[in-house]
Amino acid sequence: MSALLVIPNGVSATPKEGADSVKNKTQHKPKWSLTWSDEFNKPHIDPNKWTHDIGNWIKDEDGNNVAPGWGNDEKQYYTNSKDNSFVKDGKLVIRAQKETTTDDTGTYDYTSAKLKTKGLFSQTYGRYELRAKLPTGKGFWPALWMLPEKDKYGGWAASGEIDIMEAWGSRPNVVAGTIHYGETWPNNRYTGKEYVLPEGQGINTWHTYAVEWEPGEIRWYVDGVLYQTQNAWYAKNQNNPINFSYPAPFDQNFYLIMNLAVGGHFDGDPDETTTFPQQMEIDYVRVYDLKNGDYRDPVEPTPQPVELPADAKQPLADGNLIYDGNFEKPFTFITQNEQTLDNLYWNLVTLPDFGGEASVDIEPINDKNFAKISTATPGSFLHSVQAIQNVSLGKSGKYKVSFDAKSTADRQMVVKAGGGADRGWSKYSNEESIKLSDSLQSYAFTFDMLAETDIAARLEFNLGNNGTAPVWIGNVRVEEVTNEPIDEAASKTPLKDGNHVYNGTFDQGSMDRLTYWSFESNNKKDKATVSEESREFHAKLKGHPSKATDKYLVQKGIQLIKDNEYVLSFKGRADKDREIKIALLNEDGNISYITPQEMDLNKKSNQFEMKFKHTGETDSNSQLIFYLGGDSADVYLDDIVLKTEVDMNPLQNGDFSSGLSNWSNYVHFDATASVESENEQAKISIVNEGNETWSVLLEQANLALVEGLQYELRFTARSEIARDIEVTLENAQYNRYFNEKVQVGAEEKNYTYTFTPSATDTMSLKFLLGKSTQSPIGTHTIFLDNVELKAVK
16 A cells, blocks of 8 residues: 555466465465454444544654655545445445545545554454455555554564555456565565456455465465465665564564555546545454464575576676676667667666766776766756666575766765566665765675566666766676675674664574574583564573683674774673673684673663773774673673764754854855854855855864764755755865755755765864855855754664
8 A cells, every 4th residue: 555556567366376376375274263353333433443544644653744645646635524434234434535625734636534453453463354345446546454553673664564455446357465565665675466356256346355464474365265475575774784584574563454545656546537436345354363373483585596587688607697797889878768778788778758868988997898977967867867787687586786886076876676667667676875986986785586587677877866977887797696695703884873783682684583693602501592572682501600701692793993982782681690791802802802891680671881992903803792601590681782982963053043153164265255143043145156166165173973873964054046055074184974965045945964974083064155056146145054963873
């Protein structure tokens, strides 16, 4: 039911196929026990079972508007009116009507209803069954689906979504079941399948729709016919080095939703053939649990190396799926919609609908040919200018994309692997945002191919809507790396939240949840486990050795920077009062960076913290060790965090309530301007903006920022004359760690950016208000306010 769901062609199931699926895919016949139901045998909707969503906007937890059209460009306004949802003849009716309604967000032409059990009922695993009759007609989008009670793994769709059934009003003989997962939008993924109803039994007749959800497996049924089984998915947070442990995100409580949408991306908007009112009817909703509670054990997916079909574009002898990596063949220029891509070699795509214009030249760098793509007109979209090569990607394969690139200035491009029009422009990888500079750098990312095999997938370098600076691309590789092991002891770049410890929450990686950790003991009976329920490290200790160092938990590859101050924090407890020790050693274990710190544990889970300064040389492969020997009491650890002790809000007086205190300004001799504080904001009056971007600037210096820690920069700005300004964070040698060109106009706007410094350094935040692309501008005034720079935890 969520944004931009498109079911790829060629993945529909017929009743016969579904019947075969029952025989082939289901090895056991679970026996179900009813846990919750609504038979709609009361005269009204039961408020103890259902609540309504109201309006047309997605809202955050504080009730603030986030996205219109429920994120899908839907046209209906949901109400709790008895005209839109009611019980009649033992059935729930959700009715969509063509009528105008208005609130403080706008005016809407349709009304309907959306009911949910959030806060009233949710369950993990079980059978979810609904008997329903659905409307037909262009623009109707009925859905029966589930969302997590809590976003345990992050915002949509990292915490998952299960669509029991959704249907296209314009396709009255087809329904679909889908799961959404992955990372938060726009790096979400989905997999699903269509089911073709028997002839003469369209969606406007009664059918029973169900899913059976067990650990590591979800099965979809229509009228008892199994038509698909899903067991490959993942969940990942931006602050994680790897995925959450399988079967996340589908291992938590989900609640039920029923709604009838009008318009949107799924079935398009109503047209002249659409009639109103229309309604969906639900005879009952029933939820079951296994009678004995003995669910299947989840089986972690172990993909096998891909075998591409014979007609696929096969990898080269060195494993590269990219042909002509040295750019010896000419690009194919795609400038008209009716043209097709060269399916073997490189294409430069500048379609007229998107307004981009570009050319390509081949230039050698370090004895290798690079494609130099020069953008004459960037267009309005990332895909206004694209370098594309088709590749063949096999289902369940893991792939690595790598390349070298540079520009003449700081600029951005987006790289992704995805499907073409016949696959609904599906994303197979994340949309990787690549920040380029004038120095050649290597880039790489990996992705899992969870969609069906695509022998005409696209590797896209999207260069539009980001200025005209040329981009050099070379050494491009796409190679299969299925089941390539993780080097758990490798040096670990701090995570986006600044944590130097990987999987400190013991809920990531393999299903034992101990990825990146090693437990060592001189007693073979000792064990290290992480239970699914508690998700904390548990050292089950059997012996009572004399040395604390005989048993320990260690993570290798910890980066420590000379003279940096650190804070180590964790939660700890034990079966009885006891002591543990903490140490930081070099890679060989023969140098100790701190005196082993003693921590007293008891039966209560307590928060512990220790601070230290690393006075030794920078070490990218140190070891963090928890010594657990010397006592037989079991030890439990969780939420282990090691961060540089840093000012999380380094910028001062960003609201200019103290005038220009903490700020300095500069006006070059070629410019005429003045900077002052007025009404608790910075007012920059410019008569002549000069010949350089820095000819007029406002600056705050001495900002200590930390490598690997993600920061958020916010400010408001307006200009009496529309123009661009530049915002940078740079050190005393003018090395820029952040650079953005910002369009400002007469209306005050809020701007927000996130970035991660590539080094720990002292920086200055600069607003460069001199020469712009609109120069000469003439006399005008710029106002800046509400400047915030903070580390994002």
